[in-house]
Amino acid sequence: MQTEIIFAGFGGQGVLFAGQVVAYAAMDNGLEVTWIPSYGPEMRGGTANCTVIVSDEEIGSPQVRYPAAVVAMNLPSLDKYESLVKEGGHLIVNSSMVDRPVTRKEIHSVMVPGNEIAEGLGDKKMTNMVLLGALLANVPLLPLEAVEKSLREHLPEKHHRLLPLNYQALREGARFLAEKV
Amino acid sequence: MTRELWKGNNAIAEAAVRAGCAAYFGYPITPQTELLEYMSARMPQLGRAFVQAESELAAINMVYGAACTGTRVMSSSSSPGVSLMMEGVSYIAGTEIPAVLVDVMRGGPGLGNIAPAQSDYNQIVHGGGHGDYNLIVLAPSSVQESVDLTVLAFDLAEKYRSICVVLLDGSIGQMMEPAEMPPFQPLRTEYPDWAVTGAKDRERRFLSSIYLDPPQEEAANLRMLRRWQEVQANEIRYKTYYMEDAKFAVIGFGSSGRVALTAVRAARAEGIPVGLLRPITLNPFPEKVVEDLAKQVEGILVVEMNSGQMLEDIRRIAKGAAPVEFFARLGGIVPLPDEVLDEIRRLAKGPLTLEGHPRDRWLARMGTLN
CATH class of the missing domain: 3.40.50.970 (Thiamin diphosphate (ThDP)-binding fold, Pyr/PP domains)
Structure with a gap:
């Protein structure tokens, strides 16, 4: 059983980190996982994405054309990946940064106002965790508690004061459930 | 651990x-x-x-x-x-x-x-x-x-x-x-x-x-x-996957090998009896393994992220015992599993030939790919 997830957005939106959180949690729960970034001369404001594959056996290709789930943090990411989500797969969209709905009907999609929720929590940088919470609530990959535990265990001590806010962001995002296909 | x-x-x-x-x-x-x-x-x-x-x-x-x-x-x-x-x-x-x-x-x-x-x-x-x-x-x-x-x-x-x-x-x-x-x-x-x-x-x-x-x-x-x-x-080292009953074989090293693994699994799910050889030592090359594999299978697909450099070694070692086909992406592009799956389907469907050069056939197909 293998699940492929692409996190995509602008550089600076924390898509690489969101993917790493999933990778740590998968590893801590005894699963195989690969995390691979699109690496290149991309900086803040440019596009960034990473692919995370979680599996219970040796993982082949670290990248796939048709992922089981996509977290699209902005419009270019929605435009690029909407057509590629596997049939019956999940598309989690940061509705704060897009101006159109998801058009495909044979995938599960959910619009999450990530920026607004994060700002409501007092820190816009939490947008990635809000979207990650929404992903985890919709894709049966890992329980939210497992992800929180991994965050606590792998986040450097100096950032631990941010843990409660991260947990809150994950929980807020997890309240958004995708439409049935 | x-x-x-x-x-x-x-x-x-x-x-x-x-x-x-x-x-x-x-x-x-x-x-x-x-x-x-x-x-x-x-x-x-x-x-x-x-x-x-x-x-x-x-x-x-x-x-x-x-x-x-x-x-x-x-x-x-x-x-x-x-x-x-x-x-x-x-x-x-x-x-x-x-x-x-x-x-x-x-x-x-x-x-x-x-x-x-x-x-x-x-x-x-x-x-x-x-x-x-x-x-x-x-x-x-x-x-x-x-x-x-x-x-x-x-x-x-x-x-x-x-x-x-x-x-x-x-x-x-x-x-x-x-x-x-x-x-x-x-x-x-x-x-x-x-x-x-x-x-x-x-x-x-x-x-x-x-x-x-x-x-x-x-x-x-x-x-x-x-x-x-x-x-x-x-010091020869290599790894094989699903080769026991394989009628077709994919050969690829490093990233090409692991991309091929996903494609091989997908092809198996479709009922194609295909396996994978992933050479780990490229020098010395697992020549005996390739030689035996060429006698076992009806066709070989070499997958690389170059224009067929290992392909020439495989052809030399296989000595025409099995037809060899080739697929690659170049210039910094990593092949995706579905591309390799298409190639495996083509290999299994045939007809295969010992004539000509697999690179030429691949190049002709690349014309429509880009």
């Missing part, structure tokens, strides 16, 4: 440290730079030598010098940087001393780009520097295998007084996967009997790649070749 999430480049660096690497010399180049960066922090922490040289040429010659002392030394670079090192590589080979070189390949030729490629297969496996020599070449396909093969590289280099290259592509260098680190080996305190360690109270030793007298050079060449026969006899 304690697994940690490691980026490929960092994992190789830590594995080298744990294998007892006493000195690192290098020069930054993407997509390998994290390896050097990690070493720049880690080696001084342990009181070991780290030098960011002024160029790759300088770095490899520092490796040359340090290797003469019999201690464990390494360098790392990426394609254009490795080209610059080739003179030093030949000198180290000619001096018959051990060293480890990590090459994280990127798109080329020339400056190319920083995306993953396998287009330096010929340079590393079939030469690169001048003169008659062989490098031991290990090709990992995951972060864990990169760790394990880095440790092995130091052992093999020493055992056969040879350069051992860990050859991977940028995607393995950049990806993160869980890996278990090897135990910490202490730094060496005893040195081999050829090493130059200061000749106080003993006869002076001399290390060089210069044999002005041709019969002496010939003797050195023969000595290296006989040693290479031992490498060929003892």
Whole structure:
């Protein structure tokens, strides 16, 4: 059983980190996982994405054309990946940064106002965790508690004061459930 | 087992440290730079030598010098940087001393780009520097295998007084996967009997790649070749997947091999009896395995991220026992599993031929692909 997830957005939106959180949690729960970034001369404001594959056996290709789930943090990411989500797969969209709905009907999609929720929590940088919470609530990959535990265990001590806010962001995002296909 | 999430480049660096690497010399180049960066922090922490040289040429010659002392030394670079090192590589080979070189390949030729490629297969496996020599070449396909093969590289280099290259592509260098680190080996305190360690109270030793007298050079060449026969006899490594009942086989190394694995599984799910051979030692090459496999199957598909450099080896070894087909993406593009799956379907559907060249057929298909 293998699940492929692409996190995509602008550089600076924390898509690489969101993917790493999933990778740590998968590893801590005894699963195989690969995390691979699109690496290149991309900086803040440019596009960034990473692919995370979680599996219970040796993982082949670290990248796939048709992922089981996509977290699209902005419009270019929605435009690029909407057509590629596997049939019956999940598309989690940061509705704060897009101006159109998801058009495909044979995938599960959910619009999450990530920026607004994060700002409501007092820190816009939490947008990635809000979207990650929404992903985890919709894709049966890992329980939210497992992800929180991994965050606590792998986040450097100096950032631990941010843990409660991260947990809150994950929980807020997890309240958004995708439409049935 | 304690697994940690490691980026490929960092994992190789830590594995080298744990294998007892006493000195690192290098020069930054993407997509390998994290390896050097990690070493720049880690080696001084342990009181070991780290030098960011002024160029790759300088770095490899520092490796040359340090290797003469019999201690464990390494360098790392990426394609254009490795080209610059080739003179030093030949000198180290000619001096018959051990060293480890990590090459994280990127798109080329020339400056190319920083995306993953396998287009330096010929340079590393079939030469690169001048003169008659062989490098031991290990090709990992995951972060864990990169760790394990880095440790092995130091052992093999020493055992056969040879350069051992860990050859991977940028995607393995950049990806993160869980890996278990090897135990910490202490730094060496005893040195081999050829090493130059200061000749106080003993006869002076001399290390060089210069044999002005041709019969002496010939003797050195023969000595290296006989040693290479031992490498060929003892050190072949590879991994097969789903080959027991396979009527078709895919062959690919490193990232191409693992992309093919996903495609092979998908093809199996469709009922196509296909297996995979992933060579791990590219030199010495698992020739006997390919020879036997060619007798077992009805068709072979070679997948690479170059224009068919290993393909020529497979064709030479298969000797027409099975038709060979070819698929590749070039210039820094990593093939996706669905592309390879299409090729496996085509292979299984036939008809296959021993006529013509698989590269020509692939090139003709590429016309419609782009």
